[in-house]
Each structure stands twice: as C-alpha cells, then as structure tokens.
Amino acid sequence: MNLTRQIEIVLAFIATIAILVGLGLAIAREPARIVAAEQEILDTQIDEATALYAEQCSVCHGIAGEGIGSNPALNSEALRGTDFDTLFKTIARGRFNTAMPAWALEEGGPFSDYQVSELVALVQHGDWTAVQDYTVNAGLAPLVPFSAEPDPVVLGEVGLLPEGESLQRGIITYSSECVACHGADGLGTALAPALNDPIVRDQTPDDIARTIELGVPGTLMAGWQGALDTETIDDLVTLITRWDEIPIGAIPAPDVPIAVTEESLALGESLYLANCARCHGDDGQGTGRIPALNVTSFLLETSDAAIQQIVTRGVPDTPMPAWGDRMTDAEIQSIVGFIRSWEDTAPDVATPSGRGRQGGGGGPPWQQQEASTIESVQDETSDWRNTMLIASLLVVSITLIAAGLHTFRRHSRADHNTDASDG
C-alpha cells in the first residue's frame, strides 16, 4: 500500500466522521429548531391578532387590554392561565346577556375560527405594551372613554319637554352604553355612525328598536336585547327619533388625552412642519395674526378632543382650513399629540415670529432619547445552521481533495507505465 492510498483512506475516514458528527449535531439541534419554528408561528398569530384586537376589541377592553368601565381587563394573569377552549368559546360565542358580542362567523360575527384562535393566543401569550403601541400608531385608540357625564343643566331643561323623563333616561343610558362608539351628542366617531342624524330619524321607531335589540351582525354594533330591558330600549328610541330637540352639549365629549408613541410623535412633528408651520410658526408661536398654539393659555383650556375637532373641521370663514378630508384620523391625532407635547415647556406669552426654529438643547424628551443600539443577537437557529454549513463545507472539500489525489495518482501511474514501455 503506497502513501497516497493511505492518505486516501485517512481522508475517507475523516469525511465519514464529519458526516456522522454533522448528523449528530442536526439531531441534537432538532428540538431547538422545532421550538424556534413554533415560536415563529405564535409570533405571526399574535401579530395578526394584535391588528384584529386594535380594530374590534380595544374600544371595549382598552388599548392595552386594561379594561374600560364595566368591560373586564384582558391583560390579567388569570386570563393568561385560562385554557384554550374556554377562551375560544367566550370569544367565538360572546357572553349571553352582556355587551360581549359573538365574533365567530358561525355565530354571525366577522371572524373565522382561525382568527378567533389567534385572539386566544394573544390573550394567553400577548405583549400588551406592543398592542397599545400598535393601536395608537394605527389611530385606533378610542378618544372617548366608555361613558360620559350628561350636562345636569341641559338634562333639567330636557325634562321639561313632552315625555321629558323618557328623554332624560335615554340620555343617561346613551351616556353610559353608547357614547363610546356613537360619540358626544350622538354625532358619530370613526367607530360608528352618527345617531343624531335626519337619516336615522327617518326610520320607524320599530326599525330603530330592532337594530338596538338585535345589533348589526358582522359589525361592532352588538345586540342589546339581553343587556337592556324593553323600557330602556324604548327610551333610547325616543331619544334617537327626537334628537333634533336636544341642545348640543347635553352629552359632552369627555376630556381624555390622546395616547402617543415615539413613532406617532415623530409623524405628528413632520406633518406639523409640512402643513401647519407656515401659519402657526415652526415653534407654534404664531405668525402675524395667526394664533399661537404653543402657549399656556391655549393648551390648558383646550382638550385633545377639542383640538382634534378644530383641526378636522377647520374654522369656517377664517384661513384655518379643514384637514379632515386631507388627513386620516391617525394623522390628525398624531399632530394633536405633538402639539400637546409642548405643554410642559409652553411660555405664558407667545412671541410671534417669522419662521425658524429656536435652536439649542432641550426639545421634548422623546427627541433626546439615544437611538437604541441594535445588538446583533445570534439566535439558536442561525447558530446551528452555521455549524451545519461548516460541516458540509468540510465534507465537500475533503471529498474534493481525495478525488484530486486519486486522479493525480492514476495519472502518475499511467505516465510511469508509458515510460516503462518506451524504455
């Protein structure tokens, strides 16, 4: 056995060992790979459920699952530990005799069984801070809390109208059960249409009562048959059919701050600079006869809901445009959040200017934050993939070297033979 033959055998041996080690490694890593794959699926489910939650559930259960009014919190340890079937049934079928609607297609709701199971995954494993950020960035954070206080003075006046007591009860029920979606004074919100509207008043009282009792399947409008008795629903119908007699301001928009995130503030700032600064000044100090917004008196007296209203509808017969048809609710809310961020540092008296930012340090806290350094984390998956890659490269190169040696040896042997015959 000559030397090359020996080298060949050793190389083949090494190659076999390398293959075995690679296989062993792959087998050893398999459970970790399965766990990683499962985690990936769960993450996707939770992402999708977050969007569904923001659109359909946050209005009742809060932007971070914290619960609103009599609607329970979903971000509790108790619910995280609740079994899949119980949660699935609750979400799919709703809770009879409560405001919790049924969500599964089979029950007349908008969601497939798979979507319901994604929502269960969210309740069991979700990150509620991420849900809050998503809801705010999507402009879906409910502006109004679940209930409002009707104005007692207006309520007294309403009592003097014919059937005044029924109207009063209607206003009180509306303020606690319906205002979150249908808005202050029944004027509607992004979530639900206005009820204080001639088109709604045109319907027969029976039709309106039926909508309230049975709801509108596939929408946020739940049926109230179980939750409210017939007399209470009649009071609501009286209110809706005679809303034109109720003074505006009876059911106010409650003063709830717009929720903000770093992202929404950054968007608000860029939209402000692009659309508002030329009139209100880069620093909100006003220009010429256009009022300052970055000034204590304005910010203390004007709620977020009011600013949103002004920006959306504009100020008729003045240069202040209505932005509602040019921007989405989310964009307008981000501007309102940005204007509100001035409050802590706002001067008592504005110094109207031309344009130009007052330079220097400071700025709102969210601008001062260091850009978070992104650590490159090598996870399990890429780790074992690297091992496999190196192992297979090793095998391939060893095989190539062996093959090369083999051919070389044959050649030299053939040359040798030719030389011999020549001689």
Ligand code: HEC
């Ligand atoms: C119209 C308001 C409303 C909406 C919208 C709503 N819920 Fe509910 N939800 C309720 C109420 C009220 C309850 C409590 C029912 C009861 O008293 O048993 C509830 C209960 C629950 C529970 C059980 C909580 C517990 O402690 O047992 C879960 C889970 C739940 N909701 C999930 C959801 C999901 C997911 C969505 C969106 C797809 C949603 N809800 C939308 C009002 C609502």
Ligand code: HEC
């Ligand atoms: C969770 C949000 C939500 C709540 C709370 C809610 N609604 Fe609705 N409501 C809706 C939506 C959304 C629609 C529109 C449904 C559709 O697309 O047809 C609607 C539609 C209606 C309509 C039909 C309006 C029309 O244009 O004909 C009436 C009437 C109504 N709601 C009354 C009420 C009353 C009364 C209450 C309180 C007891 C109430 N709603 C509570 C979301 C809500």
Ligand code: HEC
């Ligand atoms: C063409 C000039 C112009 C532009 C652009 C403009 N505004 Fe105005 N804005 C005005 C004027 C003028 C008023 C005062 C209206 C009045 O007389 O009540 C005003 C009033 C306001 C008020 C109420 C101030 C108060 O003291 O009551 C707010 C809030 C406001 N603007 C926000 C905005 C925002 C946000 C933008 C950008 C999306 C914007 N404006 C763009 C001219 C402008």
